[in-house]
Every structure is written in structure tokens, then in C-alpha cells.
Amino acid sequence: MDEFAVEMRDVVKIFPTPEGGEVAAVNHVTLQIKHGEFFSMLGPSGCGKTTSLRMMAGFEWPTEGEIFIDGAAMGRTPPYLRPINTVFQSYALFQHMSVFQNVAFGLEMEHVPKKEIEHRVGAALEMVKLSGMSRRKPKQLSGGQQQRVALARALIKRPAVLLLDEPLGALDLKLRKEMQLELKALQKEVGITFVYVTHDQEEALTMSDRIAVMSQGKVLQIGTPVEIYERPNCRFVADFIGETNFLKGKVKKIERGLLTVELPDFSQEIKGMGHENLAVGQDVSVSIRPEKIRLEDDNNTTAVEEDKDNILRGKVLATAYVGSDTRIIVDIGHDIHMVVWEQNNISTLDPQAYYVADDKVLVHLPFENTLVLPEGVA
Amino acid sequence: MSTDKPELKRKHSLAHILRENSAVQGIALISPTAIYMLIFIVLPMILVAVLSFMSRGTYGNVVYEFNFQNYVRLVDPLYFRILLYSLGVGLATMVFTIMIGYPLAYFIARSPARKRSFYLFLILLPFWTNFIIRIYAWIMILRTQGLLNTVLLDLGLIQDPLEILYTPTAVLIGMVYEFLPFMVLPLYTSLEKIENAQMEAAADLGARPWKVFLRVTLPLSVPGMIAGSILVFIPAMGMFVVPDLMGGAKTVLVGNVIRNQFLTSRDWPFGAAASMLLMILTLAFTLYYTRKAGFGEELLV
Numbered sequence A: 001m002d003e004f005a006v007e008m009r010d011v012v013k014i015f016p017t018p019e020g021g022e023v024a025a026v027n028h029v030t031l032q033i034k035h036g037e038f039f040s041m042l043g044p045s046g047c048g049k050t051t052s053l054r055m056m057a058g059f060e061w062p063t064e065g066e067i068f069i070d071g072a073a074m075g076r077t078p079p080y081l082r083p084i085n086t087v088f089q090s091y092a093l094f095q096h097m098s099v100f101q102n103v104a105f106g107l108e109m110e111h112v113p114k115k116e117i118e119h120r121v122g123a124a125l126e127m128v129k130l131s132g133m134s135r136r137k138p139k140q141l142s143g144g145q146q147q148r149v150a151l152a153r154a155l156i157k158r159p160a161v162l163l164l165d166e167p168l169g170a171l172d173l174k175l176r177k178e179m180q181l182e183l184k185a186l187q188k189e190v191g192i193t194f195v196y197v198t199h200d201q202e203e204a205l206t207m208s209d210r211i212a213v214m215s216q217g218k219v220l221q222i223g224t225p226v227e228i229y230e231r232p233n234c235r236f237v238a239d240f241i242g243e244t245n246f247l248k249g250k251v252k253k254i255e256r257g258l259l260t261v262e263l264p265d266f267s268q269e270i271k272g273m274g275h276e277n278l279a280v281g282q283d284v285s286v287s288i289r290p291e292k293i294r295l296e297d298d299n300n301t302t303a304v305e306e307d308k309d310n311i312l313r314g315k316v317l318a319t320a321y322v323g324s325d326t327r328i329i330v331d332i333g334h335d336i337h338m339v340v341w342e343q344n345n346i347s348t349l350d351p352q353a354y355y356v357a358d359d360k361v362l363v364h365l366p367f368e369n370t371l372v373l374p375e376g377v378a
Numbered sequence B: 001m002s003t004d005k006p007e008l009k010r011k012h013s014l015a016h017i018l019r020e021n022s023a024v025q026g027i028a029l030i031s032p033t034a035i036y037m038l039i040f041i042v043l044p045m046i047l048v049a050v051l052s053f054m055s056r057g058t059y060g061n062v063v064y065e066f067n068f069q070n071y072v073r074l075v076d077p078l079y080f081r082i083l084l085y086s087l088g089v090g091l092a093t094m095v096f097t098i099m100i101g102y103p104l105a106y107f108i109a110r111s112p113a114r115k116r117s118f119y120l121f122l123i124l125l126p127f128w129t130n131f132i133i134r135i136y137a138w139i140m141i142l143r144t145q146g147l148l149n150t151v152l153l154d155l156g157l158i159q160d161p162l163e164i165l166y167t168p169t170a171v172l173i174g175m176v177y178e179f180l181p182f183m184v185l186p187l188y189t190s191l192e193k194i195e196n197a198q199m200e201a202a203a204d205l206g207a208r209p210w211k212v213f214l215r216v217t218l219p220l221s222v223p224g225m226i227a228g229s230i231l232v233f234i235p236a237m238g239m240f241v242v243p244d245l246m247g248g249a250k251t252v253l254v255g256n257v258i259r260n261q262f263l264t265s266r267d268w269p270f271g272a273a274a275s276m277l278l279m280i281l282t283l284a285f286t287l288y289y290t291r292k293a294g295f296g297e298e299l300l301v
């Protein structure tokens, strides 16, 4: 067994457009997916997620580069010879077959004996909690049930890798949340490598072992949910995953991973964590997440003493109390508004305890959570 | 003058009835369709049905006297043979239009979207020419000194000209040609509706291309095949122009019998009876065919 379940090595896919031009749907993508991993591909619409998946499944062939499944180069191997199965976004259940026949289809293609098919289909339907529905036609099932049939139909083949293209996209929010947890539990149970495509960043964070963030046919960053959220490697990733505030600046000094950035708008410097490949004088974006900012009343001077550089002065514009936290918009001048989430971990009904509009505040950006990111794509 | 009179009047106004009574609402809503059906389908059929129980007068006029004479006359081995023969021709036409039409429809449905309408246009192009002229074109091709024989003789593929025209083969060629579009169009519609993802899913699950076709594409195109078969079979049973022109006097179909009663023998009641019989038989056949394939109402929409 090879080290990786799936490997994309410098893969390019170019489509001709109807206008006569060309579009690189996937542009020099290299990634490795480990055995048993729950791997997500995350990115905005049109970034090449589906195209990548279709190349793994064998519905499309790379224009350049090579895809390896279990160490074997796939080349132009047709889909029916690949140890891979797909759960389609539209489910693509066979409309003219019952649930049982749908799930049995893959085994019939392998000429599995009838007795064994019955047994295994029964077990698969039990696994996805559809035992009583084997005689129904897909049209007689709800969206969530159809989704489970699609899952059972693919999993019954015991593939090395299961590809899922936005499998929960058509479900309502509540069902989606439920299915997220179920899918994750199922993946742990069967131990099959999942390659999961989604454009929902929360879904990716919840379910994945690792995430590849894509944009315009390129992979920008691959990492665990924590790495992607806490240490995005470029402005796009920081912006796409979760919420964040950006400040424009220029690198002034680099000392062992701690960067000093000059904020021309504020004629002030702040310190932050940054990538080693940044250079002095480079234009950068400073990113800081709303929940990591600390606000202080402007008359409190102790904080200013201990971390002078990372304090900005501002005025509260608006606040919104949302229960678990209060969301505060702070105007720090030069038309720049910062969003701050203050966790409501002390419960009091005293209105004095909460910020209100026009309060003068100090915006404290703890340097260990202040990220200095290159302007463009990494 | 009582005070409740205006009230009463309102209760019986048309608007009020329409608002309150759902049965009346239903009838009102389907009435345009119902009227259309009544005028163009039900009334003519009643006319034919009534006519079939009358008899012919000496000068080809209709004698209005109820009797079963015409139906008794139809129970004749001669007509039975013609009927069987027509059935055979109808079925053969159906089978050949499926055999030729399926690959054609499949090809069109699988070609790029912008080319499809052009191909469909080509399928419909012959309809721009008069039907009789198209049949004569076939006669020019098939006759003894026709195009086909000339070419085959010149190429040395045959020594003696083929005698195709005025044989049942010629009739079949003409019928298949004439009815092909009626098979291709519904087949195309149902093939085009099959999502690509369904075939991809089958391949993904281990089906080779041939299996994908047998297990997914073909079953999903059955509704189109049935619709096409009905559209071909029913008019083929009643067709008389093609057998007249291409079959010589040798090939007589039910359609010819009926036509002759109306136009040559001027025995309208007997022609009406034959029409009724043909209609009942085709109806029985189509109902059986659609039910057997497991499609009923879906087809009608």
C-alpha cells in the first residue's frame, strides 16, 4: 500500500470555452491525501473543486500532470476500473430502479452472487437507516433519504476512496448539520478515505482532518482546520475562512518570526506573526479576527504601558447583542471599521457593563494573534 | 317588495356560484378543453359510430335504418386477412423506425447543444415538401430503371435490376421513411432528458459502456419509445397513400379498404364500420402496450 490514497501531481485541466477561448479550471494543483483521511476541498464557486474530483473519478482527464490512486498512476483509466466511488451533488440515483436495485447495482457489475448481494445491500441500507424503504423508487424519498441511498450505493463497493461533491448542498440547514455529524461518524466507522468538496467553510472546519483551500484553479493552503483558521497563509484564506479585519501596512522589521509593520494610515507600528518569506519593505495585510481583539475604556492606561504598539484608538459606532457575545463595530479613523466580538462570559443586567455607541475605546491587538499576510495569493 | 330579494339575487348570480361551488369551478376551468374535445373528437366519432349502423342506398346515399349489417360483412376471412396483414405492416414499420430512429435520436441527444436544433431541423425538413411528392421521389429511386438500380448496376454490384417497387418491401420502405420523424422526436426527447450524471454514476459503479446503455440509458428511454411507437403504429394502420402508390394494386391495407368504401364504392356506412373496428383494435393494442410496459398516465402528458 502506497503512502497516499490520492495524489495530484502538478495537475492542470484546461477547458475550451464556448466563446472560443480557454479556461484553466485546475491550474497546477499538487496535493496528497492520506489513507483514512477526511480531506476537504474548499473554495468559492468556480474554483475547480468539481473538476478536481471528476479527474480523480475518471470522468475527465488531466491536460497536464498525473493523478495517483493508491500509488498507481491513473492516466486515462476509465471510471469503471478505478477503485473510487462518487456521491454526486444531484445524487444521480437511477430513477427507474428501486432503492434496493440502486444499491445493488455496483455489486451486480462485479458479478457478486445473488445471495451475497441481498445480504450486503441489507447491511448497507441498515447502516444508512433505510431498511424499511428498499422497495421505494428514488422519487418517493425525501432529499435526505436520497442522499443516504447515494451514500450506501457508493460505499457498498468498499472503495479505497469515496468522493463527495457537495453532498449536503440540497438539504436544509438543520438536516445538513445532522448529516455532517453522521457522515463524519460513518467515515470513522468504515475507515475509507473521504474527499469532500464544499464551499461552506463552517462545514469544512467541522468535518475535516485536513482542508485544501482553493481559488481560481489553485490550491492556496492545505492544513488542519486549526492551521487554516489560526494561521492562514494569505489574505484570501484569512478572508474566506471565518471573519476577520484587515489593515494595510508595510513590513518594517523582521526578528525571529515577529514582524513589525508600519501602518501608514495611522503613522503607527504594530507587531504581529508572519510568514518567513516576507521581506522588509513588502506591502502586507494585517489580519486579526474579531474574537481576538480586546477592547478597553480609553481612560485605562495600564494596557497601553505593556503593549504600546498594538493599541489603536477608536470610537464605538454600533453594537449588537447576540447572546453568546456582543458584536461591536469600532471606528478607528480613516474610514476603517473594525469588528470586535466580546464574549459575554460575565452575566449582568447592568447596562454599564456593555459598550454603547460613541464610547471611546482602545483597540488592543494581541501580537500573537495579529497575522501579517502577503497582499496577493501566496 | 321584500327586503331579502337583493340578497337572494346575489346568491344565484353566476359569480357567486363560481366562487362557492368547487364542482362548477372545475367544470368552468376545463370547459375550453372540453369544448374543443367535444367539437373535434367526440362529435365526429359519434357521427362515424352512428353511420356505421346505417346502410347504403342504391345510389351511394345513406339509408337511415338501424342494423348490424356492416359489422356482419366485416366478419369475413378476406377482411380478416387484410387486417392481419395491416397489423403486420404496422408492427414492421414500428420495429424498423425504432431500429433506425434509436441510433439517430441517440446521436442527436448526445451531440453538443448548439448542433442539436440543426439536426432536429434536418429531421423535420422533409415535411416542408408535399407528402405525395416525397413518395414519388421514392418511386424514382426504387423503380426498375431508377436511381438505386442504375447505381448498383453501374457499380457492378448486381447483374439484373432489383424489382423492389410495387412489392411489400417498397411499401415498408415508404412507410418507414414517412413515419421515421414521429419515432425520432419522442425518442430524442426522452434521451435528451437523461442526465449525464446518471450514466456517469453507472460507470462510476463499475458498468462498462455497453452495460451503462443496457441498464440505464435504454430503460430510461422506454417512455419515448412507447410514445413513438403509438405515433407510428396508429397512423401506419390507417395509411393508404403509400400502399396505393408504392405497392401497386397488390398491397391492400385496412386504410385502403376504408378509403375505397368512402371514395370508390361510396358505401359510407360500411367504411364507417371498418373505421370503428380499426379504431377499437388500435386502441386495445395501445392500451395493452402502454400498460404492459408499466407506463400509463405519464405518457399522456
Ligand SMILES: Nc1ncnc2c1ncn2[C@@H]1O[C@H](COP(=O)(O)OP(=O)(O)OP(=O)(O)O)[C@@H](O)[C@H]1O
Residues within 6 Å of the ligand: A015, A016, A017, A023, A024, A025, A043, A044, A045, A046, A047, A048, A049, A050, A051, A052, A199
Ligand atoms: N465541461 C466544461 N467546459 C468548460 N468549462 C468548464 C467545464 N467544467 C467546468 N468548467 C469551468 O471550470 C471552472 C471550474 O469549474 P468547477 O465546476 O470545477 O467549479 P467548482 O469549484 O466545482 O464550483 P461550484 O462550487 O460552483 O460547483 C469554472 O470556471 C467552469 O466554468
Ligand SMILES: [Mg+2]
Residues within 6 Å of the ligand: A049, A050, A051, A165
Ligand atoms: Mg462544483
